[in-house]
Amino acid sequence: MSARTGPNGKPPVVGIVGIDGAYGRWFARFFRERLGLRTTGCDPALAASPTPRELLGQCDVLVFSTPIRHTAAIVDDYVQAAGGDEAGMLWLDLTSIKQVPVEAMLRSRAEVAGLHPMAAPPKIGSLAGRVLAVCQARVDRWQGWLAHMLDSLEADCVDVVPAAHDRAMALVQGLVHASHMTQARVLRALAADAGGLPLLHALRTVGYELDLTVTGRLLSGNPAIYEGIQFDNPHVLPVLRELAVATGRLRDCVADGGEDARRALRRDFIAEPAALFDAGELASRSHGFDRLGYLLADLAERPCLSVYLPEDRPGSLRELLETFEALGINLASIHSSRTPDGQLHFRIGLDALPVALDTLRKAVEDAGIGRVLEASDAAG
Ligand SMILES: NC(=O)C1=CN([C@@H]2O[C@H](COP(=O)(O)OP(=O)(O)OC[C@H]3O[C@@H](n4cnc5c(N)ncnc54)[C@H](O)[C@@H]3O)[C@@H](O)[C@H]2O)C=CC1
Numbered sequence: 152m153s154a155r156t157g158p159n160g161k162p163p164v165v166g167i168v169g170i171d172g173a174y175g176r177w178f179a180r181f182f183r184e185r186l187g188l189r190t191t192g193c194d195p196a197l198a199a200s201p202t203p204r205e206l207l208g209q210c211d212v213l214v215f216s217t218p219i220r221h222t223a224a225i226v227d228d229y230v231q232a233a234g235g236d237e238a239g240m241l242w243l244d245l246t247s248i249k250q251v252p253v254e255a256m257l258r259s260r261a262e263v264a265g266l267h268p269m270a271a272p273p274k275i276g277s278l279a280g281r282v283l284a285v286c287q288a289r290v291d292r293w294q295g296w297l298a299h300m301l302d303s304l305e306a307d308c309v310d311v312v313p314a315a316h317d318r319a320m321a322l323v324q325g326l327v328h329a330s331h332m333t334q335a336r337v338l339r340a341l342a343a344d345a346g347g348l349p350l351l352h353a354l355r356t357v358g359y360e361l362d363l364t365v366t367g368r369l370l371s372g373n374p375a376i377y378e379g380i381q382f383d384n385p386h387v388l389p390v391l392r393e394l395a396v397a398t399g400r401l402r403d404c405v406a407d408g409g410e411d412a413r414r415a416l417r418r419d420f421i422a423e424p425a426a427l428f429d430a431g432e433l434a435s436r437s438h439g440f441d442r443l444g445y446l447l448a449d450l451a452e453r454p455c456l457s458v459y460l461p462e463d464r465p466g467s468l469r470e471l472l473e474t475f476e477a478l479g480i481n482l483a484s485i486h487s488s489r490t491p492d493g494q495l496h497f498r499i500g501l502d503a504l505p506v507a508l509d510t511l512r513k514a515v516e517d518a519g520i521g522r523v524l525e526a527s528d529a530a531g
């Protein structure tokens with residue numbers, strides 16, 4: 152039996168419930184293009200979509216890629232529609248919470264694994280460099296195929312049971328998102344009176360910049376996900392209560408204003424939380440903050456040129472740099488970066504230019520090594 156084949160010795164057909172959504176589309180492509188499998192799916196957003204019964208009849212692996220709030224009820228519909236015929240299938244889901252969806256899938260007779268990618272669908276065709284939580288709830292004959300599928304995803308897989316996943320996510324996602332939504336709310340209330348966002352941005356610190364990056368991502372994302380992460384993981388409410396208590400205590404210390412209150416702030420909000428981490432970790436995180444500060448400064452550097460090197464071969468970067476050398480141009484920074492479309496390129500920050508930027512641009516293109524990206528395409 153090859154790694155591509157399922158327990159019956161044939162390559163499985165994969166059905167995706169929610170195939171028109173962000174991850175549904177990404178996984179459909181992954182199964183088709185990376186694993187060479189036939190895929191099908193359903194989605195109410197599509198003009199024509201099979202019913203659960205029809206979809207079940209067409210596939211061997213079923214992937215639920217549906218809104219957090221509705222996944223369990225949708226799974227229940229499929230359990231009803233399958234009526235026992237799902238024995239022998241593999242059911243997977245991608246929901247950001249795991250206990251409720253996995254329990255729902257376990258009410259079927261299928262083999263079951265819950266997955267949670269810790270990132271939005273990437274622009275590239277694998278989850279390389281991303282973490283994937285894996286809850287192997289009832290996997291037996293599909294073990295080999297699932298292992299092959301997870302290998303092909305190239306993610307950093309972390310095996311975890313659903314309850315532990317949800318508890319961890321209440322902090323990894325619930326707390327982090329709550330803090331940033333709260334920051335956004337406070338900015339909305341107070342930024343105008345503090346001079347407006349442009350002034351705040353002009354006076355930015357690295358911490359402000361990093362936090363605002365997370366906040367900006369959250370506010371421009373799919374609100375159903377951020378709502379579901381807060382409302383549909385039962386471990387989030389206690390986290391929010393603790394957050395409110397901590398914020399209230401901090402406020403009370405500052406309102407008190409006395410020396411004891413200052414000592415309390417240092418003890419309760421700095422010294423005691425610091426003791427949670429070992430010294431090495433704190434030092435390396437603090438260094439990481441410095442590195443991100445340099446990175447942000449480099450990425451803000453003007454003038455700059457973003458160059459796509461189509462030939463992925465040793466020596467092409469050196470050839471590119473020779474063009475700069477020939478024109479007597481000193482580089483201030485160079486980073487491999489990605490455009491908003493995911494295209495890999497080199498972003499080169501430049502010191503004072505002895506030639507016009509257009510001349511440099513033309514020299515790079517004439518050398519035939521790379522293509523200069525428009526600033527709007529490279530987005531900084
Ligand atoms: N987008 C992200 O950044 C991440 C999403 N996830 C999880 O992946 C799952 C899907 O998320 P997205 O693709 O981003 O959401 P999405 O909203 O883009 O897609 C969900 C799709 O499900 C469809 N749908 C709703 N009811 C349905 C039904 N009864 N039958 C079939 N399809 C139905 C919707 O029409 C929509 O196309 C969610 O559970 C989310 O928590 C996990 C990690 C990251």
Ligand SMILES: O=C(O)C(=O)Cc1ccc(O)cc1
Nearest residue numbers: 247268269270271368372376
């Ligand atoms: O915006 C990003 O990149 C995210 O971090 C998205 C995200 C949303 C939901 C998840 O369950 C996991 C990741």
